[in-house]
Amino acid sequence: MSEEDIYKTIEMARESGKISKGVNEVTRSIEKEEAKLVVVANDVTPKEIIMHIPLLCKVKNIPYSEVSSKKELGAACGLALGTATASVIVEGNSKKLISEIQKSQKKETKEEETEEIKETEKEEIKGEEPETKPEEEKTEKKSEKENKEGNKNKEE
Numbered sequence: 001m002s003e004e005d006i007y008k009t010i011e012m013a014r015e016s017g018k019i020s021k022g023v024n025e026v027t028r029s030i031e032k033e034e035a036k037l038v039v040v041a042n043d044v045t046p047k048e049i050i051m052h053i054p055l056l057c058k059v060k061n062i063p064y065s066e067v068s069s070k071k072e073l074g075a076a077c078g079l080a081l082g083t084a085t086a087s088v089i090v091e092g093n094s095k096k097l098i099s100e101i102q103k104s105q106k107k108e109t110k111e112e113e114t115e116e117i118k119e120t121e122k123e124e125i126k127g128e129e130p131e132t133k134p135e136e137e138k139t140e141k142k143s144e145k146e147n148k149e150g151n152k153n154k155e156e
Helices: 001-018 021-030 052-060 070-076 092-126 134-155
Strands: 020-022 037-041 064-067 085-090
Touching: 001 020, 001 037, 001 064, 001 070, 001 085, 001 092, 020 021, 021 037, 021 052, 021 085, 037 052, 037 070, 037 092, 052 064, 064 092, 070 085, 085 092
Parallel strands: 037 064
Antiparallel strands: 020 085, 037 085
8 A cells, every 4th residue: 555545544534533643652552452553654763662563563463554754644643743653543434445454464464474484495495494583592592501500500
């Protein structure tokens, strides 16, 4: 979907439904699973302010989109200033546009998963070990630490 469609969706939801604006409100709406769509501006500095939002959306299975300008996102929300994030709480007349965004995101997610599977299969065919996941690395480090501690206890 184009940015204009996303801004239009926010405007329609603002007029006929309910939206939340700002990082704190949007984060709360995601955590409570009230958000139907989350939009984040890319020109936010520092990026750390919004880095958690895509991850939360993925965990809660909430559609997520990015736009280039926080000023335009703020205007779509009816604000004189820009806003880093916005979420649609009650769709109102924007329900159809939001469902289109959800469909396009599901398609993108499926394509990404397919690519990951293909990469893993290529690595296995070459005889390389697939990249370890962070959880596996933590487990390996923990067991290494336990082994070292066990050796120290034996020496004493």
